Amino acid sequence: MHRIGVIADDFTGATDIATAYASAGFRTAVFIEDAVAREEAADADVLVVALKTRTAPREEAVAASLDALRDLRRLGCERFYVKYCSTFDSTDEGNIGPILDAAAAELGAARTVVVPAYPDNGRTTYLGRLFVGDQLLEESPMREHPLTPMRRSRLRDLLSPQTGRAVGEVHLPAVHAGPEALRAALDALPEGYAVIDAVENADLRTIHRATRDDLLVSGGAGLALGAAGGSGTAAGSGADDAAGTSAAGEDASSGAAPVPPFPPLEGRSLVVCGSASSMTRAQVADAMRSHPTRALTVDRLAEEAAAEVDDVAAWIAGADRAAVPVVYSVATAGDLRHDAAAAIEDALAELARRAVAEGGVRHLIVAGGETSGAVTKALGIGRLDIGPRISPGVCWSRARTRAGESIDIALKSGNFGTEDMFSSAWKELGEA
Numbered sequence: 344m345h346r347i348g349v350i351a352d353d354f355t356g357a358t359d360i361a362t363a364y365a366s367a368g369f370r371t372a373v374f375i376e377d378a379v380a381r382e383e384a385a386d387a388d389v390l391v392v393a394l395k396t397r398t399a400p401r402e403e404a405v406a407a408s409l410d411a412l413r414d415l416r417r418l419g420c421e422r423f424y425v426k427y428c429s430t431f432d433s434t435d436e437g438n439i440g441p442i443l444d445a446a447a448a449e450l451g452a453a454r455t456v457v458v459p460a461y462p463d464n465g466r467t468t469y470l471g472r473l474f475v476g477d478q479l480l481e482e483s484p485m486r487e488h489p490l491t492p493m494r495r496s497r498l499r500d501l502l503s504p505q506t507g508r509a510v511g512e513v514h515l516p517a518v519h520a521g522p523e524a525l526r527a528a529l530d531a532l533p534e535g536y537a538v539i540d541a542v543e544n545a546d547l548r549t550i551h552r553a554t555r556d557d558l559l560v561s562g563g564a565g566l567a568l569g570a571a572g573g574s575g576t577a578a579g580s581g582a583d584d585a586a587g588t589s590a591a592g593e594d595a596s597s598g599a600a601p602v603p604p605f606p607p608l609e610g611r612s613l614v615v616c617g618s619a620s621s622m623t624r625a626q627v628a629d630a631m632r633s634h635p636t637r638a639l640t641v642d643r644l645a646e647e648a649a650a651e652v653d654d655v656a657a658w659i660a661g662a663d664r665a666a667v668p669v670v671y672s673v674a675t676a677g678d679l680r681h682d683a684a685a686a687i688e689d690a691l692a693e694l695a696r697r698a699v700a701e702g703g704v705r706h707l708i709v710a711g712g713e714t715s716g717a718v719t720k721a722l723g724i725g726r727l728d729i730g731p732r733i734s735p736g737v738c739w740s741r742a743r744t745r746a747g748e749s750i751d752i753a754l755k756s757g758n759f760g761t762e763d764m765f766s767s768a769w770k771e772l773g774e775a
C-alpha cells in the first residue's frame with residue numbers, strides 16, 4: 344500500500360482524522376509539528392502531522408505545511424491529505440487556499456478535491472453549500488466564531504478569495520453515479536479545486552474510491568472515514584483498500600472499529616476548555632451539575648495573568664482528588680473578550696502543564712483546536728499514539744511529555760463530543 348501523509352491545520356483536527364484512519368484499521372501516529380522532522384522510520388501506515396496553522400500568518404502557515412510535506416515524503420509517504428476543519432474555518436485572508444496551492448505545486452497535483460463533509464458530525468455538502476446539522480454554515484453558531492466567523496456557506500465562495508486557481512463543483516448526482524463516473528466528472532473539470540457534495544458516509548466512500556490514486560486530496564476527516572471498508576473493519580483491511588482492492592461488506596455505517604484501551608495510568612484527571620463553541624458551552628453547563636468548575640477571569644489576564652494562573656492552579660490542586668475539575672473561559676457568548684485569545688491559550692496551557700508536572704494529572708481533556716495546540720506545546724508532546732474513540736472525531740491518545748510523564752490526552756474539537764462528555768469520556772480509559 345501507499346503510506347499516507349496527512350497535514351492537519353490544528354491539533355484536534357489531527358486526532359480527528361487519526362481516529363478515523365485508526366478506526367478504519369490503519370496503523371496511525373500523530374506527530375506534533377516539527378517532531379516529524381526528527382523521526383527516522385515511522386512505524387505506521389498513516390502519519391499525521393499536527394500543525395497550528397489555521398489562523399497563523401499566511402507565510403508561516405505555508406512554510407510549516409511545506410516542511411511537513413517534505414518530511415512526510417522523506418518518511419516514504421506517497422499520498423497526501425490536507426486536513427482542515429469540517430466547517431472550513433478560515434477567513435478570506437486565510438490559509439486553506441495557500442496551503443493547498445503550495446502542496447499541489449510541490450506534488451504536481453493538477454486537481455484536488457475539497458471535501459469538508461462529515462455526516463457523523465452533522466456536516467454535509469449539498470449543491471456546493473456546507474450545512475451544519477439542518478443549518479447552512481452561515482446560519483450556524485460558526486457565524487460567531489471568535490477567530491474565523493463563517494458568514495458564507497458556498498465553499499466556492501469561501502475558497503476562491505484564498506486562491507488564484509479555479510474552484511469547480513461536483514454535485515450529488517455525479518457522486519451517486521459511482522466512483523468511475525465521478526472520476527470522469529472530476530477529470531472533465533478545469534485544473535484547480537473540485538468541491539464535491541456528500542451527505543452520507545456512502546458518498547464519502549464513493550469519493551474515496553474515485554480519488555484514491557490522487558497524490559493530494561483535502562477535506563475534513565470524513566473522507567478518511569471513506570477509506571473504511573464497512574462495519575467491523577479488521578486491522579489491515581482499510582490499508583488494503585487504500586492499496587486499491589475494494590473491501591467487502593460495505594454498508595452505510597462509517598466502518599468504525601474499536602481501538603483497544605491502553606494499559607491504565609494512575610493519576611488525577613482534568614478538563615481545560617478554551618473553546619467558545621456551542622457544544623463546548625453545553626458540555627461546560629453539563630459539567631457544572633456534577634464537577635468542580637471554575638471560569639478563568641479573562642478580564643484579569645491582561646494585567647495580572649500570573650496571579651490569575653496561580654489562583655486557578657491552587658484551585659485545581661485543592662480539588663477533591665477523586666473529582667474531575669473543569670476550567671473554562673466561556674460559559675455564554677457574552678463572555679467573549681476582544682483580543683483575549685492568546686492570553687487565554689497561554690493561561691490554560693500553563694495550568695495544564697502545572698497540573699501534570701506538579702499535580703499528578705495523567706488524564707486530560709482539552710476542548711478547542713487552538714487551545715489544544717497551546718496545551719500540547721506547553722507539555723512538550725512530540726507524538727500521540729491513537730487509542731480508544733470517545734465519539735465521532737474524538738479519541739484518547741497516549742503521549743509522553745517533555746519531562747517524561749506518560750499521559751492520556753483527548754483533544755476535543757469545539758463542536759464535537761456529547762454533552763456529558765466531561766463525565767463520560769473516562770470510561771473509555773477503563774475508569775468510572
Ligand SMILES: Nc1ncnc2c1ncn2[C@@H]1O[C@H](COP(=O)(O)OP(=O)(O)OP(=O)(O)O)[C@@H](O)[C@H]1O
Pocket residue numbers: 353355488489490617618619620623641672673678679680681682683684685687688710711712713714715755756757758
Ligand atoms: N472568553 C474569551 N474571549 C475571547 N477569546 C476566547 C475566550 N475564550 C476562548 N477564547 C479563544 O477562542 C479561541 C477558541 O479556539 P479553539 O480552536 O480553541 O476552540 P474552537 O474554535 O471552539 O475549537 P475547534 O477549532 O476545535 O473547532 C482560542 O484562541 C481561545 O483562546
Ligand SMILES: O=C(O)[C@@H](O)C(=O)CO
Pocket residue numbers: 353355356357359360427428429430563564711712736756757
Ligand atoms: O474537522 C473538524 O471539524 C475538526 O477536526 C476540526 O478541525 C475542528 O478544529
